[in-house]
Amino acid sequence: MRVALFVTCVNDAVYPATGIATVRLLERLGVEVDFPAAQTCCGQPQFNTGYRRETEPLVRRTTRAFEGYEYVVTPSGSCAAMVREHYPKFGETALPSRTYELTEFLSDVLGVTDVGAYFPHTVTYHPSCHGLRALGLGERPLKLLGAVKGLELRELPGAEECCGFGGTFAVKNAEVSAAMGQDKVRNAASTGADVLCGADNSCLMHIGGILRRQDEPLRALHIADILASTEEEPLL
Incomplete structure (x- = not known):
């Protein structure tokens, strides 16, 4: 299975280790992970602040960046919700149906609960x-x-x-x-x-x-x- 990683702005800029951990985890489970370099902000900050006109180009760009992938996986519930809930308001309906938050993807698509992790805390x-x-x-x-x-x-x-x-x-x-x-x-x-x-x-x-x-x-x-x-x- 091949998926695209939607890393999000916060993870890319402040918490890159989370993006790396997501790739490590998915690859350990046999998933091939791509990182489309064209991805940028999904537009959530602009949309939530009421700047719909400024959001639209980001919606279009994000949709284009992830074209051709059956699954788009993100370690962010908020950005996944932006795509799923609000992209259809801009006429984009293909990407929302293919976008999954990480735990949702593990549970619903891969069908796993035990991912082989060890964390004695x-x-x-x-x-x-x-x-x-x-x-x-x-x-x-x-x-x-x-x-x-x-x-x-x-x-x-x-x-x-x-x-x-x-x-x-x-x-x-x-x-x-x-x-x-x-x-x-x-x-x-x-x-x-x-x-x-x-x-x-x-x-x-x-x-x-x-x-x-x-x-x-x-x-x-x-x-x-x-x-x-x-x-x-x-x-x-």
């Missing part, structure tokens, strides 16, 4: 809003984490509450965003876990920033990094 999982509400990822990430050797999964209180990032919301409403993030950090710290993981590095960037400023020992980490970790090549 306590983990709590934050379901980001786009993955939870727009994509309906549900138990998929939790089942994947539950099958990781050595991993102890702890329930996150108030898991379905927004962390407060919300892209441009964090810029326009900084005080509210920070307060929501502090609530999320407080709940995560109460679990006593070593790692808070999620499927969106944008949310983890927000939460992780608060964790560092409050000197919390908890580490924010993308689920792809955990699933890519093995006994032979451990992440931590």
